[in-house]
Amino acid sequence: MKRNIVIATLTAAALAGGTVAAFAAGDEETSSARPGTGTGTGTNVQVVSDRDDDTTDDRSDDDAEDRTAVRSSGVTAAEAIAAALRHTPGTAVSAELEDDGADAGTWSVDVVRGDRAEYGVEVSDSGKVLGAQRDKDEDEDEDGDSEDRAELAALKGAKFDAREAAVAAAANGTVTEVGADDDNGAVAWSMETVKDSATSEWKVALDTGKVTQDHSDDD
Template structure:
């Protein structure tokens, strides 16, 4: 019964946000019934075209370069893409560009212009208890995730941008606790 409530709840939430829901039920190793539910929302533009979700893009980027996702950002240039930075299992920084409508890798290369700051970022990223995809999942209730970036300075947080009803919202997700807070305004007003 609980499984059906969870599946129905996630399906309703995904449909309300214009997305799709996928639910899988089965039996676990000890024979108990288990369920796994994943909501994947797809952004649509003014023409109604569907785009790969944050989770689709994250999976594709990490499939291309196994490692730890440092940032994933939706770029609205001449061609809409997802731009990912990954700390590869090889210890090198990789940049991956994905087509936003299909999630296919368009380009990938190793960032050879690294410095001591990048080494500090890598160490902080390895120590984070919350991953980029977990941070995005926590922030998704507040809108469609368009960007997640790790900030290893001082308090380690994931900086998450969401869009809901054509309004952008900047959130911080603590890299240790997963607590979501409104990001401080960077407009320079002290009011």
């Protein structure tokens, strides 16, 4: 009789506490479950965690690949400048490759026309001109305007224009930026190149096309 009572008590306890035991077992699996073993909540938590990590890693890899593709594919700086000048004749004074956002892979080329009006010409990574917009910011002071005139005159009279300077600098990597640098009245083309993930700065002489590395921004 006593044995029957004990069995009945254990059975009742199992029925009443079965749900608690099941959740307790699930908690143990959450903390100790190994991939490919266990069932229920523990296994699901493990899978979700792994999936999140994989997604983050994939996204980082994609970003790195996008940066590399933008800098090494499509249209070169010289080709973008030539396309911009065919669309908007004048003097190209700068060019920059966009490397992020919706405009990644496009070139922005600044062209000054004969009337000194400046236009920003957008060139796609396939060489197609997407459009040109006039720069209406003409609020510079007289000294700044005078400096710009002198710099523009130097660029107009250069034996090596922006396109030719970009071709010369391309021997050192993929040109991603072209501009003019006025160092105490001595104007030269300023170039930025990328090679093997390293960025370098260069100067290209307006009269000879000689390329020298620019260390002025080094620490």
